[in-house]
Amino acid sequence: MITIAAIRAVADLGGDPVVPKHCREAAVAMILLQGESSFEMMFILRARKEGDPWSGQMALPGGHREPQDSTLAETAARETWEETGLDLAERGEFLGSLTGVRANPRSGIDLMVVPQVFELQVRPSQLTPNHEVQKVLWGDVTDMYAGVSRTDASFPEFNRQGTFPGFKVDDQVVWGLTFRMLNDLFDAVRR
Structure with missing residues (x-):
């Protein structure tokens, strides 16, 4: 079983x-919320934007490190604030x-993308996604870890041939780089 303590x-x-x-x-924020009967992670569905290689895909909030970021955790927190309105420094x-x-x-x-892990005690009641984010979704970490939400999907809209492994989150699929980061986390917990 996966828990905040294990992570x-x-x-x-x-x-x-x-x-x-x-x-x-670059850094992304793995934002976790463990309740009495659920264990969730926050994802974003990226807005479609010309020239963005991850446009329209599921992702974790994050982005490139800027000169003012003294750590990658600061990068992840800053990007999360910009993209969703969630202040990780405060919450x-x-x-x-x-x-x-x-x-x-x-x-x-x-690009080297480094996941930064944060825990929330309470789910934010209101988030304010910016122009880069179509919507915010919450995925069940326990189902992903156990393979219950595992799926294979094709992505012709992203000019990809064949099928790719992923995790189902609502009506979307987390795949590619984000899927790799999640599997790296799950493999580390299993060791």
């Missing part, structure tokens, strides 16, 4: 990981960082 045990509070010099740095507890995942360098994007 806390694998999250590293030791600071930012070493990112290869030629990679751009969340930082649990630590996970291992970074490289975005597909074959696509011309050499």
Whole structure:
């Protein structure tokens, strides 16, 4: 079974990981909410935007590190605020960082994305997504971890051939880079 305590045990509070010099740095926020009968993670459905390689896809809030961000946790918190209106500095507890995942360098994007884990005590009553976000969704972490929400889907709208593994969240599918980050988290918890 997966719990906040299990995730806390694998999250590293030791600071930012070493990112290869030629990679751009980015961070995403894995925002967890464990209730009495549910364990959820916040996702965003990205708005469609020309030139954005992740346009229209499910994602975790996040983005590129900016010069004013002293840590990747600050990057994730700033981006979450900008994209959803959720103030993690005020409403969340930082649990630590996970291992970074490289975005597909074959696509011309050499980017290291490092998940930053936060816990909320209460689900926000109102979020204010910006122009980058079509909507905010909450996925069942227990179902993802157990494989209950696991699915295979095709994405011709993203010029992808074949089917890809993912997790069903409402009427959307979390796949690709975000799916890899979730599986890395789940594998670390299982060890």
